[in-house]
Amino acid sequence: MRVLLVEDEPDLSDLVVAGLKAAGYAVDAAGDWPDADVLLDLADYDCVVLDRMLPSGDSLHRLERRRRTGWSAPVLCLTALNALPDRVDGFRSGADDYLPKPFAMEELVVRVGSLARRAAHRLPVHLAHADIEMDAARREVRRDGVLLTLTHKEYAVLRHLLVHGETVVTRTALVEHCWDEMADPVSNVVDAVMAGLRRKLGPPSPIRTVRGHGFILGSADPDLP
Known part of the structure; x- marks a missing residue:
């Protein structure tokens, strides 16, 4: 938030x-x-x-x-x-x-x-994609039923990806939503958080990189625009 x-x-x-x-x-x-x-x-x-x-x-x-x-x-x-x-x-x-x-x-x-x-525009409390489940009220994330321990930024990034489902989320959009105005969208802050999030979610990674565009949940071809 x-x-x-x-x-x-x-x-x-x-x-x-x-x-x-x-x-x-x-x-x-x-x-x-x-x-x-x-x-x-x-x-x-x-x-x-x-x-x-x-x-x-x-x-x-x-x-x-x-x-x-x-x-x-x-x-x-x-x-x-x-x-x-x-x-x-x-x-x-x-x-x-x-x-x-x-x-x-x-x-x-x-x-x-x-x-x-x-607020009326707030996102759903429960979000899910495949075997990933998020309970925003309890700030809990599970994959295949296993409770994960995420940092604040990892949680915020995953929530934003879950909200957008199988839609590409740009690096700029992630920075604007999950970081404050001091964050540099061309720095490696997104990559660092994304690496930690992927590691904690475990294989196979549900987050794909769409080169030149951003990130997406699902099995989309990473070379697609």
Whole structure:
């Protein structure tokens, strides 16, 4: 899952980014709404954690304008403005949840995960391909009934491949979905994770490389376009 954090306090931003990454999320961070706007136009996010009071003003006005365009990503407002009227304004402007400062990182992680799962565009909880089964609610993966231990990135890559079934997934698409904006799509990060994932899935490998295009699940000829 990919999360956008919009927070102008550097220390708090670093803390939240570290906490979310430790929980397995790919995280991008912006210090103000104009920067967030650029990132929102470039990538799809499973959840946005949004501070209300930013250098450019109350972010609820920008959030409300985005909602009017049909933008539907779930939003968690993270703010010191915790009076009842503030919370009501947040929900009316399009926020899905509200967490007051100070907060516990564990609660933030749980709320982000809950929002992403409840969102209408969320992916199925149970995914399968041949003898591979994934239970997203428990974050469990089995092949031929055997429970596998995957890293966060291996899990995210396999989930993305399972969602797309026997359709080629490009290297760029994997980077955009499973890594944050700092990842270089031409680096070997995808190859390293893919090698570890294939090793843990065991032979015969269910993941095929389509040269010049990306990766696919199934028995497709790796030379096909």
